[in-house]
Amino acid sequence: MQNPQTVLPPITERSGILRWLRHNLFNTWSDAILTVIAASLIYWLTKNLLTWAVTTAEWDVVVANLRLFMIGQFPLEQAGRLWVALAFLVFLTGNSLAIWDRKSYIAAFLILGLPVFLIFLPFAPQTRIWLGVMAAAGILGWGLGYTAPQSVKRSVAIGWLIALPVFILLTRGFTPAVADVPNTPITIVPTNLWGGLLLTFLLTVVANIFSFPLGLLLALGRRSELPIIRWFSVGYIELVRGVPLITILFMAQLMLPLFLPNGQDIDRVLRAMVGMTLFSAAYLAENVRGGLQAIPKGQFEAAHALGLSSAKTMYFIILPQALRLIIPILVGQFISMFKDTALVAIVGLFDLLGIARTVLSQPEFIGLHREVYAFVSLFYWGLSYVMSYISQRLETSLGLGTR
Amino acid sequence: MNDTNQIIISARDVHKWYGNFHALKGINMEVNKGEVIVIFGPSGSGKSTFIRTINRLEEHQRGEILVDGIELSHDVRNIEAVRTETGMVFQQFNLFPHLTVMQNITLAPIQVRNWSKKQAEETAMQLLGRVGIPDQAHKFPGQLSGGQQQRVAIARALAMQPKIMLFDEPTSALDPEMIKEVLDVMVELAQSGMTMLVVTHEMGFARAVADRMFFFDQGQIVEGGKPDDVFNNPKEDRTKLFLSQILSH
Ligand SMILES: Nc1ncnc2c1ncn2[C@@H]1O[C@H](COP(=O)(O)OP(=O)(O)OP(=O)(O)O)[C@@H](O)[C@H]1O
Numbered sequence: 065m066q067n068p069q070t071v072l073p074p075i076t077e078r079s080g081i082l083r084w085l086r087h088n089l090f091n092t093w094s095d096a097i098l099t100v101i102a103a104s105l106i107y108w109l110t111k112n113l114l115t116w117a118v119t120t121a122e123w124d125v126v127v128a129n130l131r132l133f134m135i136g137q138f139p140l141e142q143a144g145r146l147w148v149a150l151a152f153l154v155f156l157t158g159n160s161l162a163i164w165d166r167k168s169y170i171a172a173f174l175i176l177g178l179p180v181f182l183i184f185l186p187f188a189p190q191t192r193i194w195l196g197v198m199a200a201a202g203i204l205g206w207g208l209g210y211t212a213p214q215s216v217k218r219s220v221a222i223g224w225l226i227a228l229p230v231f232i233l234l235t236r237g238f239t240p241a242v243a244d245v246p247n248t249p250i251t252i253v254p255t256n257l258w259g260g261l262l263l264t265f266l267l268t269v270v271a272n273i274f275s276f277p278l279g280l281l282l283a284l285g286r287r288s289e290l291p292i293i294r295w296f297s298v299g300y301i302e303l304v305r306g307v308p309l310i311t312i313l314f315m316a317q318l319m320l321p322l323f324l325p326n327g328q329d330i331d332r333v334l335r336a337m338v339g340m341t342l343f344s345a346a347y348l349a350e351n352v353r354g355g356l357q358a359i360p361k362g363q364f365e366a367a368h369a370l371g372l373s374s375a376k377t378m379y380f381i382i383l384p385q386a387l388r389l390i391i392p393i394l395v396g397q398f399i400s401m402f403k404d405t406a407l408v409a410i411v412g413l414f415d416l417l418g419i420a421r422t423v424l425s426q427p428e429f430i431g432l433h434r435e436v437y438a439f440v441s442l443f444y445w446g447l448s449y450v451m452s453y454i455s456q457r458l459e460t461s462l463g464l465g466t467r
Numbered sequence: 468m469n470d471t472n473q474i475i476i477s478a479r480d481v482h483k484w485y486g487n488f489h490a491l492k493g494i495n496m497e498v499n500k501g502e503v504i505v506i507f508g509p510s511g512s513g514k515s516t517f518i519r520t521i522n523r524l525e526e527h528q529r530g531e532i533l534v535d536g537i538e539l540s541h542d543v544r545n546i547e548a549v550r551t552e553t554g555m556v557f558q559q560f561n562l563f564p565h566l567t568v569m570q571n572i573t574l575a576p577i578q579v580r581n582w583s584k585k586q587a588e589e590t591a592m593q594l595l596g597r598v599g600i601p602d603q604a605h606k607f608p609g610q611l612s613g614g615q616q617q618r619v620a621i622a623r624a625l626a627m628q629p630k631i632m633l634f635d636e637p638t639s640a641l642d643p644e645m646i647k648e649v650l651d652v653m654v655e656l657a658q659s660g661m662t663m664l665v666v667t668h669e670m671g672f673a674r675a676v677a678d679r680m681f682f683f684d685q686g687q688i689v690e691g692g693k694p695d696d697v698f699n700n701p702k703e704d705r706t707k708l709f710l711s712q713i714l715s716h
């Protein structure tokens with residue numbers, strides 16, 4: 065058999081800019097007209113946008129409030145803890161990239177190169193030092209993973225497992241502030257001071273991580289042979305999916321206290337996390353159900369015929385295949401959850417969007433809505449894009465869709 | 468056939484309905500230890516349905532099925548006990564695509580029989596040798612040919628050291644050149660004294676190793692007996708007609 069790669073495409077298919085243009089943009093008269101219209105539209109939009117961005121826009125509002133956007137009112141004296149927490153994540157990411165995706169130079173460059181690039185921006189000296197630490201952590205992690213991928217694999221997995229608790233612990237601190245011992249590096253920072261990207265990040269991660277087991281249980285519950293469990297699962301899923309997230313967030317703020325013993329108060333950030341987790345779980349359950357339905361009946365039969373119990377069949381045979389199948393959907397849900405966290409601004413939390421509104425209410429920055437919302441949108445877009453890029457890498461390296 | 472004539476499967480007046488459709492209409496069959504039974508008949512006659520009631524992949528609604536002395540009832544423990552003692556091979560192989568050949572074979576022994584991984588893997592290697600593919604242990608099912616996959620499926624079922632093996636048209640999904648390699652494995656298994664229930668239209672196989680064969684039609688056993696008798700002087704016209712059809716090509 066001939067190797068398909070050695071067969072050259074017909075001459076007309078080979079490259080050349082003019083040929084490409086001709087082929088793709090001006091193939092027919094109607095194509096040409098559409099191309100011209102679209103091009104002028106794009107030109108007109110970008111021109112206006114760029115003119116505004118480089119002439120009239122006052123970006124000072126972003127620069128001056130950058131810290132607010134990143135971490136909200138989080139006290140400056142304790143900010144070092146956040147840098148340490150971030151460094152841990154960067155380290156793990158570098159490590160994982162080197163172990164599982166050695167070919168991804170772009171991702172590696174982003175992890176290592178981005179902090180270095182940021183160092184050259186006119187930040188405060190202390191910020192620059194911390195950025196240097198980030199780059200160092202990334203390089204260290206990458207180097208370790210690259211030189212000894214097999215021996216560090218296990219510890220990296222453990223690292224990811226404890227990453228969230230470590231991050232939250234560092235954010236929150238350990239010891240309560242006492243009057244005569246003011247701020248130490250481990251003083252507790254109450255959640256009402258958590259804000260900006262930090263809060264957005266934590267809401268996203270917590271809601272997604274905790275909704276996963278919950279959604280899984282609901283999906284399995286929906287197929288249960290016990291009617292009570294099935295009804296409960298169906299009822300929960302349909303109820304939650306029939307309600308907008310914002311109403312759930314309001315309910316979490318207003319109604320959660322009804323279910324708690326008198327006088328007990330849970331923190332507003334925690335309430336939002338609970339609300340988002342409960343919401344996300346219902347959608348996750350439906351996604352998992354879709355995955356389960358895609359598994360052929362023969363797989364259940366073969367497992368049962370071997371004497372595996374229903375639980376073991378699920379655990380060893382069905383779920384691994386079903387979850388693998390829906391990874392792209394799960395990533396999509398993760399990203400949309402990330403964007404949906406912006407709704408907590410409406411119930412009064414200071415996430416990225418909430419901070420934007422605070423910034424705009426400062427007298428010296430009144431009327432700079434365009435700049436602030438443009439910046440925030442760009443930020444959401446950038447992060448969403450990075451996540452979806454990573455998920456695509458993940459999908460190719462897991463060989464999804466190629467089998 | 469075994470001289471002691473110890474009955475290992477006994478089905479008495481087994482009925483099965485799918486909704487209003489009467490798929491099994493009173494099947495009676497007794498199988499002795501070590502016997503090889505071939506079941507054949509036209510499509511839709513209930514062959515698969517019957518063989519699948521023996522390990523409870525299908526539930527029967529009337530009658531009684533005893534496997535190795537255990538009655539198949541709603542009791543989950545009984546069902547799992549019977550399934551542990553019976554292996555099944557499917558037309559579509561039904562290997563687990565996300566597990567390697569080795570993992571496919573060792574999963575049940577480790578999880579159900581509580582074997583150590585080492586013991587399970589040693590047995591798996593022996594079985595892979597027995598079915599003639601000792602060098603494929605670390606591939607995934609998708610990387611094997613149909614014939615190889617079916618032989619892995621046989622090894623997987625044998626790994627549980629079952630007393631009975633059920634085969635539901637194990638060669639029907641295979642290309643002609645692969646049928647023989649699977650049949651060879653089955654013949655060897657039959658000669659080793661395994662109790663086997665085989666739904667198949669491979670009449671060469673039936674002639675060579677079957678102790679008895681049963682002709683199914685419309686949910687009933689039309690006739691059964693030794694292969695010589697069934698092939699050479701079938702009693703029923705339906706059997707004659709069917710045999711003449713499948714033996715003609
Ligand atoms: N899950 C089901 N629901 C409804 N009817 C079914 C179901 N499974 C089988 N049947 C019907 O029961 C009858 C017997 O089916 P069965 O699969 O046992 O036939 P078979 O003899 O194995 O045929 P084949 O040679 O085509 O495999 C068929 O008429 C079939 O349509």
Ligand SMILES: [Mg+2]
Pocket residue numbers: 514515516635636
């Ligand atoms: Mg069948």
